[in-house]
Amino acid sequence: MKTVAIVGASGYVGGELLRLLLMHPEVEVKVATSQQHAGEYVFKAHPNLKGFTSMRFSMDTPEEAASKVDIVFMAVPHGSSIEHVPEMSEMGVKIVDMSADFRFRNQADYPVWYGWEHPAPDLLQKFVYGMPELHRKELKSARFISVPGCIASSSIYSIAPLAKAGFLDGVVVIDAKIGSSGSGNKPSMATHFSERYNSVRIYSPSGHRHIGEIEQELSIISGTKVKVTMSAHSINMVRGILTTSSVFVEREPKIQNIWNAYRTMYGEEPFVRFIMDPSGVYKYPDPKLVVGSNFIDLGFAIDRHVKRIVAIGSIDNLIKGAAGNAIQSMNIMEGFDEKEGLMMSPMRLV
Amino acid sequence: MKTVAIVGASGYVGGELLRLLLMHPEVEVKVATSQQHAGEYVFKAHPNLKGFTSMRFSMDTPEEAASKVDIVFMAVPHGSSIEHVPEMSEMGVKIVDMSADFRFRNQADYPVWYGWEHPAPDLLQKFVYGMPELHRKELKSARFISVPGCIASSSIYSIAPLAKAGFLDGVVVIDAKIGSSGSGNKPSMATHFSERYNSVRIYSPSGHRHIGEIEQELSIISGTKVKVTMSAHSINMVRGILTTSSVFVEREPKIQNIWNAYRTMYGEEPFVRFIMDPSGVYKYPDPKLVVGSNFIDLGFAIDRHVKRIVAIGSIDNLIKGAAGNAIQSMNIMEGFDEKEGLMMSPMRLV
Amino acid sequence: MKTVAIVGASGYVGGELLRLLLMHPEVEVKVATSQQHAGEYVFKAHPNLKGFTSMRFSMDTPEEAASKVDIVFMAVPHGSSIEHVPEMSEMGVKIVDMSADFRFRNQADYPVWYGWEHPAPDLLQKFVYGMPELHRKELKSARFISVPGCIASSSIYSIAPLAKAGFLDGVVVIDAKIGSSGSGNKPSMATHFSERYNSVRIYSPSGHRHIGEIEQELSIISGTKVKVTMSAHSINMVRGILTTSSVFVEREPKIQNIWNAYRTMYGEEPFVRFIMDPSGVYKYPDPKLVVGSNFIDLGFAIDRHVKRIVAIGSIDNLIKGAAGNAIQSMNIMEGFDEKEGLMMSPMRLV
Amino acid sequence: MKTVAIVGASGYVGGELLRLLLMHPEVEVKVATSQQHAGEYVFKAHPNLKGFTSMRFSMDTPEEAASKVDIVFMAVPHGSSIEHVPEMSEMGVKIVDMSADFRFRNQADYPVWYGWEHPAPDLLQKFVYGMPELHRKELKSARFISVPGCIASSSIYSIAPLAKAGFLDGVVVIDAKIGSSGSGNKPSMATHFSERYNSVRIYSPSGHRHIGEIEQELSIISGTKVKVTMSAHSINMVRGILTTSSVFVEREPKIQNIWNAYRTMYGEEPFVRFIMDPSGVYKYPDPKLVVGSNFIDLGFAIDRHVKRIVAIGSIDNLIKGAAGNAIQSMNIMEGFDEKEGLMMSPMRLV
Structure with a gap:
């Protein structure tokens, strides 16, 4: 049983991570942070989760969250992960980043596509692009995962x-x-x-x-x-x-x-x-x-x-395009069954 | 492990039963009948199920289906169950009926609401109305369940x-x-x-x-x-x-x-x-x-x-209004954990 | 040809009045006010109107607008009309009010339904409830019209x-x-x-x-x-x-x-x-x-x-429930053909 | 005032032609045919038109319809116009065809795109492609118009x-x-x-x-x-x-x-x-x-x-992509104001 934190858990991607990880048999969600909703029940922001959890959002900083768990999911906007990950990467915690801040292997791509210079280019090589079907082998030994854009x-x-x-x-x-x-x-x-x-x-x-x-x-x-x-x-x-x-x-x-x-x-x-x-x-x-x-x-x-x-x-942009790929990548990294927590059948009609 | 059949499995209610029962850990779906799609893979009619099953629709009659399993789910139109259930009720199989044909306790209600006389009024007393929260005790000893309208x-x-x-x-x-x-x-x-x-x-x-x-x-x-x-x-x-x-x-x-x-x-x-x-x-x-x-x-x-x-x-009319109540009622009847196979979280957004 | 002003023309009701009145053969829209969009082309806020008009929103106060035209349409929030109408009612302009501020005949209804005392109860009797089919006769001699809620x-x-x-x-x-x-x-x-x-x-x-x-x-x-x-x-x-x-x-x-x-x-x-x-x-x-x-x-x-x-x-809540009833009532008040500007056929499909 | 017929008036394109032509000041809709709905009020198939017309669908053949009016609109499936237009083209009536049967200038395109040889290739040159902005000059002297695909x-x-x-x-x-x-x-x-x-x-x-x-x-x-x-x-x-x-x-x-x-x-x-x-x-x-x-x-x-x-x-695929282009082309052909019957403003919200 690994413990996880979700930083930025009140957004749509954070909410989907929360929903799926709460049902994942191999992990325990210990921390779900939200600046805006700190102290509130998570089902206040995600009313679909009523009946599943009585957890509350914490106001932990990303670094505080990282200090409490085995794995941190960063569900924060582009440009925000980069402010925290360098420090967090020294803390021994594993990181699954949902933002674009570590997706490029080549630092020269950041000015082209995002308009800023990457401040921690050395870290880029330590991240694995979280697309399990293409990077399974690297994910097995990864400590840092950067989840693809949807x-x-x-x-x-x-x-x-x-x-x-x-x-x-x-x-x-x-x-x-x-x-x-x-x-x-x-x-x-x-x-x-x-x-x-x-x-x-x-x-x-x-x-x-x-x-x-x-x-x-x-x-x-x-x-x-x-x-x-x-x-x-x-x-x-x-x-x-x-x-x-x-x-x-x-x-x-x-x-x-x-x-x-x-x-x-x-x-x-x-x-x-x-x-x-x-x-x-x-x-x-x-x-x-x-x-x-x-x-x-x-x-x-x-x-x-x-x-x-x-x-x-x-x-589904929030699952295979975000939270699902993140969890599937984590499953590989952690040596869990790769399908764990992810074998939901799509509905006949939506 | 109980075996189940779904009669009328190509419709929307039948498809939802199929989807949920395929993932239910205590039952095995042995038969899924469809007159129109007999012989086809079930994922042809229910493409959401691709990747979950390589089962095919059978052309079994309801009685044939009943002879092969422990529990039959009848997902057929109103007025159709009544043609088969009297015979099936003698066969030792348990029956979960999705139609309206056994919902009334009082046979006099059929002419009023459905326009026909009930041909097997004695059976009405043997059916339990499949609303677990209101009829849990009766469901525990039920053999025949009539699932409420949505x-x-x-x-x-x-x-x-x-x-x-x-x-x-x-x-x-x-x-x-x-x-x-x-x-x-x-x-x-x-x-x-x-x-x-x-x-x-x-x-x-x-x-x-x-x-x-x-x-x-x-x-x-x-x-x-x-x-x-x-x-x-x-x-x-x-x-x-x-x-x-x-x-x-x-x-x-x-x-x-x-x-x-x-x-x-x-x-x-x-x-x-x-x-x-x-x-x-x-x-x-x-x-x-x-x-x-x-x-x-x-x-x-x-x-x-x-x-x-x-x-x-x-x-959700197809779940708590149909397939979900059916399965929850079956769980009670069979002595399974009542929540088995049904603890899906609703999505944050649909 | 009568001249009209629309006060609050950048909202949805104001936009619908604008759309319909721009095509009305008996009136000319001289003023369309918007505090937020003053100076902008009306098609900036209502891009559907591109190609129909090169009018701009004015920053006229309601009273200024009233001084320039024969008829003013007040498409402002509840509680806002009441701040301007008493003064405007002395200016000789006719008023068609879309808000709730003059809908009740009985001043005692305001505390009950809106939570405030009506500051100009004498005016209530001068307004006709703008439902042409029920108040046609009164509308013929009206000067002030209060358009019903949708x-x-x-x-x-x-x-x-x-x-x-x-x-x-x-x-x-x-x-x-x-x-x-x-x-x-x-x-x-x-x-x-x-x-x-x-x-x-x-x-x-x-x-x-x-x-x-x-x-x-x-x-x-x-x-x-x-x-x-x-x-x-x-x-x-x-x-x-x-x-x-x-x-x-x-x-x-x-x-x-x-x-x-x-x-x-x-x-x-x-x-x-x-x-x-x-x-x-x-x-x-x-x-x-x-x-x-x-x-x-x-x-x-x-x-x-x-x-x-x-x-x-x-x-259609914006037409018969708002702008359409307003214009139909105005047509009666002004002695125009009651159907003028309003005989749009609904579409076969929306 | 020209008289027009709509052949195939119960479909979606036919219904849109009907809706727009009923309000067109220069034409009178004399015939609206429907094989399926012959004898019924047109508002039975097009309930949006209730209150606009008490016309009924006729069971006229296309040729019969053509014999009664100045202009025929053919709102029929691809491959159906070609069965009637050759004869109709000899009758003195003008034709606006909504199907694809006369859209190509080059008969060799029919086998490529529609899989059949064109049976009346000489007629192809007599049709003008009904895109007013590109073929205005030819439309002025056209007698036969082929309206583009949406x-x-x-x-x-x-x-x-x-x-x-x-x-x-x-x-x-x-x-x-x-x-x-x-x-x-x-x-x-x-x-x-x-x-x-x-x-x-x-x-x-x-x-x-x-x-x-x-x-x-x-x-x-x-x-x-x-x-x-x-x-x-x-x-x-x-x-x-x-x-x-x-x-x-x-x-x-x-x-x-x-x-x-x-x-x-x-x-x-x-x-x-x-x-x-x-x-x-x-x-x-x-x-x-x-x-x-x-x-x-x-x-x-x-x-x-x-x-x-x-x-x-x-x-709008049914207007500028079908009925609108047809009517605009007809307006040019007939020497009407090109905008006649077509200056509807789009709604602010749909």
């Missing part, structure tokens, strides 16, 4: 097999659709229900910060420098991501070669499913099929008109 | 404490709001997305068939003949029920007496929560807080203007 | 014929369902999309302030003191109201008598429709059928189980 | 200025998001509310038939053979389209040159708006801003990471 997760999972198999002959163009939970719990006019309902908002036509992570991982996998771009849209739902990625190829591939690429990489993975059903209602991955679960659903199509492979991925 | 569940749970405490001085008026999953999986113009989206449809302004069950149970609890009416609405969501019930009282009650009524009845219940938070976003029960779980959330308000208690209940 | 509108329209015909034998119980636009444009955690989506929120189980208006109008119509109560719910949509009202009767009425009551009152009304189609998808009024229009759709059902008439009404 | 409309409008200005240096990749109304009014499991709600369905990852039209028009405008591909998604709404198009350029363009391209083409157009507001909630086009109107909203962004222009377009 859109990055769906994108990398769906394109990685093509990268590995050498299908990436040009720029990869990703179109991402995401629910509102991806933009956090801070109210604004843009997230006001009357404005947000029924809208299709292209909030990032270009320059999305997850592009950096995606290029990093696909370049590692393919062994060449991969160029990626993305347009990201908020759509009329709360949870879920669908990424539709255009992979341009010089020669039209055989469908079985693509299947082989996916099967080789993911054939034994417990949380990867292929949704390819030409006769059903759900012919390809759809957020509706994964919400509430730790699955990444994958599919693809071949576009003969322009020599393009369409790689499709879908996840 | 709107009836929310209504009865929320009004029962008031009935028990003697607060029902007049007609009870229920306003029900329910998601689309309550009307099943058969496409029609009325359920066509373009027509159904954003609509608020009063599909039953009066005469809803669940009224009969509600009167039956409230009359039992209060010890007097209770009169109930209801208007039922389909609203813009898939899962969930909210019932808002007007209970008229002759004298304005003290709030602490109402609290006492609820606490006395449900204080120790694992699946009953009180949602009463004057300062939060969720001041009263809301389907958003229970979707995906087996909780019934309860709350109330006092209306001083007209001497009325407003009793509020909310459930 | 839920009050749907409720009064649907119950008035029954009140007139003597069917109100007991308390009237209204269940109201309303979209998010009814709660204005101020962001908060309660209206944050991730929280508000898919929720069914009973925001006022009892004591809703519109009850006062409804009782006032139904009492006038019926000639007796009518007692009303209400539970009001926010549901998963932006525009629209459905009210389901339980009218208890001592003797079960004949259906033709109810039809007569509705036809007598509304038979010739251009903006009242009866939606009663036993064979169609839309059997009763549904917000989906009125959104974008000035219609009030009405229907009813008889409940033989408890001697109850269910009176159903549906409107 | 996704094609949004795509062509948004990319055409770039094509004209010579910015198309490679394959154009379109990502389309569309509401459910685009798939018609026939119920199925795929459009069943419980399945379709909250889903993001990539229904056409490649090979969408509108690609043919888009390539045709962009090639005409640019003077070179343009290659286009598309992935099309159904999302959680009823009306509206957003297209996000990736236009790859060899040299990064200056932003003012792109603005010039758009302004040159559309600067005076009454139904084209630019939505480019870096500080607002609606920074780019969004279906929420156009629903209910005949606007095409346009915007763009420059992607410096990969030399890409992102061209964004949004329309």
Whole structure:
């Protein structure tokens, strides 16, 4: 039994970590911090958890939290982890960071994608990118984990097999659709229900910060420098991501070669499913099929008109795109059964 | 380890039973029948279950299914159970019926609410109404269980404490709001997305068939003949029920007496929560807080203007309103831990 | 051609007045004030209006606005109109007030429903309640109009014929369902999309302030003191109201008598429709059928189980529940064709 | 005053034509045919129109309808117009065809995109593609109009200025998001509310038939053979389209040159708006801003990471994507004011 703390537990990602870790048989949640809600019951901020816990938010600093447990989950905004992790990393505690502050291997990517110089570049090499299916071996000996961005997760999972198999002959163009939970719990006019309902908002036509992570991982996998771009849209739902990625190829591939690429990489993975059903209602991955679960659903199509492979991925952004990958990575790091605490079935209907 | 069959496993209620029973540690799902999908993988009809099971639908008759297992769940339309249950009841199998065919204790209620004479009135006394919090003792020795209707569940749970405490001085008026999953999986113009989206449809302004069950149970609890009416609405969501019930009282009650009524009845219940938070976003029960779980959330308000208690209940219609109550009732009948297989936390956001 | 000003034109009701009045052939919008957006193009706050107008918000005080036009629409919060109207009422301008500050005929209702004493009770008698179908004659000679509350509108329209015909034998119980636009444009955690989506929120189980208006109008119509109560719910949509009202009767009425009551009152009304189609998808009024229009759709059902008439009404809360009734009332006051500027057809699908 | 017939008036496109033409001051709708609903009031199939018309559906054949009016609108499925139009084209009636049967100039495109040989290739040259902003001059002397596909409309409008200005240096990749109304009014499991709600369905990852039209028009405008591909998604709404198009350029363009391209083409157009507001909630086009109107909203962004222009377009698929373009084209053909019957403002909120 390991003890864990969640720093920033009143946000949506923190709340999802709390929900899943409270039910995890191998860990005990000892600390859940919230500056805003310190002293309150956690079910005040997360009323879904009423009946599950009588825990309260603490006002511990990240360092205080770290001093009390075996593993700290940092569910704080980008730029905030970096203020605490360097000190915490000296304390013997293991760290699972949900922010972007340790996702890049190369410190030069920070000015490009986040606009600031990384103040602790040496630490970057000590973090493992928390994508279990691609970094399982490193995770086994990791002490520090940096959990991928949500859109990055769906994108990398769906394109990685093509990268590995050498299908990436040009720029990869990703179109991402995401629910509102991806933009956090801070109210604004843009997230006001009357404005947000029924809208299709292209909030990032270009320059999305997850592009950096995606290029990093696909370049590692393919062994060449991969160029990626993305347009990201908020759509009329709360949870879920669908990424539709255009992979341009010089020669039209055989469908079985693509299947082989996916099967080789993911054939034994417990949380990867292929949704390819030409006769059903759900012919390809759809957020509706994964919400509430730790699955990444994958599919693809071949576009003969322009020599393009369409790689499709879908996840619950708060689970496989955040808390689920974090816990799965922790399970590997700790030597637990990798599936522990994560085998929720998605609902038939949401 | 008991073996179970689900008859009618391709519908929404059948699918939810399947999903929950596949994860239940004390039972093994041996048979899942579907006339329409016989021979297909269950994940073809329920793609959410991909990765959980490689089971196929069988074409067994209900009687054949009954001959192979310890417990049969009948997830078939009203009027269909009655065609099979009399024979099955002689076979030694235990039966959990999701239809309305055995919900009334009094055969005279069938012509009134369903328009047909009950062909096996003797069987009615052998069925226990599958509402664990109200019939736990009878369920322990039950062999046949009749699971309440979904709107009836929310209504009865929320009004029962008031009935028990003697607060029902007049007609009870229920306003029900329910998601689309309550009307099943058969496409029609009325359920066509373009027509159904954003609509608020009063599909039953009066005469809803669940009224009969509600009167039956409230009359039992209060010890007097209770009169109930209801208007039922389909609203813009898939899962969930909210019932808002007007209970008229002759004298304005003290709030602490109402609290006492609820606490006395449900204080120790694992699946009953009180949602009463004057300062939060969720001041009263809301389907958003229970979707995906087996909780019934309860709350109330006092209306001083007209001497009325407003009793509020909310459930996931497919879980606490159907499959969850069925499994909880089975757990009691079988002597399992009552919570087994049902302690899913609702999600923070749906 | 009359000139008009809209005070508080950046809110949702103000924006709807602006949209409709910009297209009205008999008026010219000269002033649209906004404290927050003064100086900006109106299409900055109301981007739907891009291409219709190059008008800007002014920072005029209500009194300044009143000095420049023939008619002022006050689209300001409750308690704000009362600070300006007394002075404005001396200036010769006509006033259409959207707030609740002049809706009651009886000053004693203000402490009961709004918690404050009315500072200008003499003015109350000079205002006409802006419900054209019930107060057409008074509106013809009005100078000051007080536009009904949105839920009050749907409720009064649907119950008035029954009140007139003597069917109100007991308390009237209204269940109201309303979209998010009814709660204005101020962001908060309660209206944050991730929280508000898919929720069914009973925001006022009892004591809703519109009850006062409804009782006032139904009492006038019926000639007796009518007692009303209400539970009001926010549901998963932006525009629209459905009210389901339980009218208890001592003797079960004949259906033709109810039809007569509705036809007598509304038979010739251009903006009242009866939606009663036993064979169609839309059997009763549904917000989906009125959104974008000035219609009030009405229907009813008889409940033989408890001697109850269910009176159903549906409107677009921003049009027939606010801006539409305001303009229709103004049309009457000014001697324009009553339908001018208001004959938009609702869309087939929203 | 011209007389018109709508063939296929009970479908969603037919219903929208009916709604708009009933309010058009220059035309009289004499015939609205429906095989399924012949003899019924049109408001039975289109209950939104109750109060606007007491017209009934006729069972006229298309040829019979054509014999009674000046202009026929064919709102029938692809492959059905072609069975009637050749004969009708000899009858002196003008024809506005909503199907795809006469959209291509080149008969060789039919086998490629629709799988059949065109039986009346000579007629293809007599049809004008009903996109007023691009074919206004030809429409003035047209007798036969072929209205563009809905996704094609949004795509062509948004990319055409770039094509004209010579910015198309490679394959154009379109990502389309569309509401459910685009798939018609026939119920199925795929459009069943419980399945379709909250889903993001990539229904056409490649090979969408509108690609043919888009390539045709962009090639005409640019003077070179343009290659286009598309992935099309159904999302959680009823009306509206957003297209996000990736236009790859060899040299990064200056932003003012792109603005010039758009302004040159559309600067005076009454139904084209630019939505480019870096500080607002609606920074780019969004279906929420156009629903209910005949606007095409346009915007763009420059992607410096990969030399890409992102061209964004949004329309109401049933109006600017169908009935609106049809009527605007008819207005030009008939010499009416081009805006007649089409200047509806979109609502502030939908």
